[in-house]
Amino acid sequence: MPVAKTTATDPQTSEAKVVVTSQSTPTGTAEMKSATPSPAEIGAAASALARLPRKRKIWSGWINGDRMWRMRPVVVPGGQVLPAYFVRRGFVFVLSPDTPEYQDRIFERHKAEDVQVYRSPHAALLGRQPPRAGSRPRGRPPMQSVRSVR
Numbered sequence: 051m052p053v054a055k056t057t058a059t060d061p062q063t064s065e066a067k068v069v070v071t072s073q074s075t076p077t078g079t080a081e082m083k084s085a086t087p088s089p090a091e092i093g094a095a096a097s098a099l100a101r102l103p104r105k106r107k108i109w110s111g112w113i114n115g116d117r118m119w120r121m122r123p124v125v126v127p128g129g130q131v132l133p134a135y136f137v138r139r140g141f142v143f144v145l146s147p148d149t150p151e152y153q154d155r156i157f158e159r160h161k162a163e164d165v166q167v168y169r170s171p172h173a174a175l176l177g178r179q180p181p182r183a184g185s186r187p188r189g190r191p192p193m194q195s196v197r198s199v200r
Contacts, residue, residue: 087175091175092175092176092179094172095171095172095173095175095176096172096176098172099170099172099173099176107119107120108120110134110135110136110137111136111137111138111142112137112162113134113137113142113162113165113166113167114162114163114165114166114167116167118134118136118137118142118167120134120135120136121133121134121135121145122134122167122168123167123168123170124142124144124165124166124167124168125165125166125167125168126144126158126160126164126165127160127164127165130147131168132144132145132146132147132158133145134165135157137162140161140162140163141159141160141161141162142159142160142161142162142165143157143158143159144157144158144160144165145157145158146158
């Protein structure tokens, strides 16, 4: 939704300048990172992913086409990243943080369309890396052309 602000351009003049900004567009510029991360950053990302627990996944529903399992991190409308406990009938039940404002509440309920699955920046960093020399390339192999035999 656009917001109009009136600011004076010079204190000596009575002319006013109208500035229209949209709240949906970010006003600050994002911090730019180099295209190739350093080996230390890659190692830190790999270490962070290696520390994640590896347990059997208990399926609990779907969010926007993504299959959900218990304790999968999601981004709730307030911007917090919380673990989703289960999905039922279009609602996502997330575990409440252990803070005074959520006292005596275990779950918070949000509409499934308002919640997004959290994408790990560590996994995204590792996924952008090219394969090592001599190893097989990442992703699905290209389709081989089928030759007709007569």
